[in-house]
Amino acid sequence: MGAKGAAIATVSAQGFSFLFALVYLCKKGIGYSFYKEDICFSKYIQKIMQIGFPLGLQSVLVNISFLIITIIVNQMGLIASASLGVVEKLMGFLMLPALALGSALASLIALNVGAKQYKRAKQTLKYAISISLAFAIIVTTICEIDGTILTRIFTNNQDVIKNGALYLKTYSIDCLLTSFLFCINGYLNGYEKTIFTIVHSLVATFIGRIPLTLLFSKIPNVTLFHMGIAAPLSTMISLVMIFIYFKKTKFDNIKER
Template structure:
């Protein structure tokens, strides 16, 4: 039977790192889905294929981020229920989550299949790559049910404090994706269609393996078919926690889609270059993203157990560990970005365009070490509405307007366009620091009142 990891007692740093490493590796392999697609077509296809896969995968990444945001609602609520010792309600959280995500899967699949052409047109996909972009989006959208199912299952495991099982399933699926890409692209020359089909197949494998593992191990609390329904109070709580995160993640990714749209208007080379850079950015941001999820899982249990001081210590450890990795990634990105870009394209012009854009991400590596851990802290506390607002403000009041204005300045530099991202992150960090002080003071007052009433 799957065990529950208790994060409310004992040391913090070593359990946090042990939890974060499998999360990091699982996220790495998930990013590899899209990265391998781009790598294969970059080496065996043309710049047009790279542009189509880059644009199409950005669209699918936005969908995945929205789904993952909703799944965090399950992780947070389950963690809080376990921290409170309410195991029966934890089973009902899973049941409500299954119902919510079944409906979500149907809606997203239908919408993406119907609106693939308008979405590609909205993305300003280069004319030469337009049809292939639509094809990639439609094939991947047909597998939305697997994206949804996998993220829900991962949300359940994270809520239990288990970050290793998702790593095992996604590792096997990633190998399947690589083999599928090689077979369909190198062997059958299917290019864009081939990498899309391989991605869907790999996602299906990850879901199947996860279900087999759950059936074999069982869950550490009561769960049956009767749990699978819309539990009124729990369903609203999942949506209360998950919807703001999903909206924030979705809109933030839309801001990057907007930047991709701006860059696509500059031509195929710029489009392919930024597409490669965004794929690399997915890897660069893995460490802070992993700590964001890990901190959220830790804080959720401690917040549920009313151990706020321990929750704050978790945040400090998360930031400290994340910044150590951030410094290394900043150096590699700024000074050796051409070597990294060369793995995804053999076109020198595309490589140089990618490196130019990536230099801005070197700055963002340092800032996100603070931002993402703080977001994880607020999510764990259930302060997801604030997380949503700060993310939306950064995306639509800074990142998009600044990118657009810079793109209109001649001569246009992808590095300067890229600087809009760390500029937005800096403002968001300031917002989070101010809100952290406010939340800390309010919680201290509440604890003082409870202590007075106790005596």
């Protein structure tokens, strides 16, 4: 059934998952009393929107940026386009530890800040970065030595396998950098600094990665090796902005009370 079958399978899986959860909740309950009167606006809605909206907007705009990058790479031909698709799927998985730890950190840091445990919040950030970086070093090393080990999982086309591995050689460096970036973003979000996290992300994406990708695509005899450099360079822009922000706001001087 091709792509149509994949779409039907995806929607069906989500539907069965929802039904299973619904039946489970009906039988087991949710652990506390809940009435229709509880569905109402409260004074906390504004706070939730203040913190949540920038994060949601960031996610939407970043995905739009990936579409733009895909359009740029598609102009390089079918093999380049297919290789991009393979690598983006891979990178989504390879960056998952850093992304998951960053999301978890937002809650953990918020709890520590609420308890005024600022020193423990910093230690939590350090542990998260260490765990994420350990995984990133392993996958980046694999990509640098022989990226075809990973790209051949998705396809039998030798050209796509080789070009994907070439793209991974530079793009995978971003795994090392995002180990810091995603965890620090979670740390900042825990402090409710969501506006800054969206600002530096959008600057890095729309002033860094997209223009760099477009610029590299104009180079004569360009390959995906060159295109992959745009990702780590844009992440470096975010990290530099974060470093300046930490120094200007004196985050390092927050002490445990």
